[in-house]
Amino acid sequence: MEVKGSSNNNKRVLLSSSEDEDMMDLRRGPWTVDEDLTLINYIATHGEGRWNSLARSAGLKRTGKSCRLRWLNYLRPDVRRGNITLEEQLLILELHTRWGNRWSKIAQYLPGRTDNEIKNYWRTRVQKHAKQLKCDVNSKQFKDAMRYLWMPRLVERIQAAAAAAATTTTAPATGINNNAYSHNNNHLNNNFEVHNGKMVLTNTTTPPTVMNNNDFVGSQITTQSYNTPENSSTAASSDSFGTTQVSPISDFNDYNYSVPVNSNNNIINPGDNFYQPCSSSQQVSCNNENPYGLLSHQQQQGIMDLQTMMMVEPNTPWMMQSGDSSDNFWNVENMLFLEQQLMNDNM
DNA sequence: AACGAGCGCAACCGCTGTTTG
């Protein structure tokens, strides 16, 4: 099966002399449905690991690295797909301030998200904002903007969304986008079901069967297409709070939210509901009237610095733009909000 | 309708650390 537009599908890769002659024409570029099925079925039967030998044994003309990447970033049953939620954005920003470009480490705290996806999010969204601000993504200005503008606003919006959801529906407001099937890889968007231990394509308009790991392991996929399932147990896990304490740690005290940590003060994998309501003592910093009420003088000075920065070039594109506010905190609303806060602080 | 620019994301590359024989 051919992939549209994949001009480099049949590129040859030079290998060392020790490589098997059969592997001399390794495929590159986008994976085909058949290759995906072969890899999934092989792993379902034999498990993952030893990727080079796996690639050979499965008959895939791919490098072991390519197989591993395809499996981990795309075919794994518990890979979450869809938009990065507000909560996930917030967590990414926070963890990046702590660990920098340690994408795999950051990914450990976002269930189902891959390091590649987080890295792409950072490069496409976050760095875009830095570019609009005409400052380096590692500059103090931009970090302050994240800490004192973007992240508090994310917290507010998360809380507002949760409050709105609570008043309009009895359903729990997790804020998690379960749009796991919105990806534009069409061959992955078809529905599937498990019949007689095999995954089969249904191609119906009904919602796809959600398959968990137990469905997957040992199953075979036999049709020409399938859907990458979302691991419902992972995606909906919320019990990780049951036995953990919620304790703001160091840097997190600057913000109006907290993350779950274990007894060693390490952040634990929080699942979907990792955002905890503010305690009563924190509540003053959670309301919409003065979300910066607990900011230190130094932190407020950071806002002042930002205001100065904004005054330098008041008509820069980031001030003018509109559009989806889900990842765009440089909109007029936020600028007015910021100015109001500054005025309040100066009174 | 056609075209070009920009964006998002899957895949690849190169490097480093770890494991294995």
Added chain:
DNA sequence: GCAAACAGCGGTTGCGCTCGT
């Protein structure tokens, strides 16, 4: 102890899609 193979990571690239003109 050493070399080769393997595994994993972060950075980069290139293609398809979307949107504005």
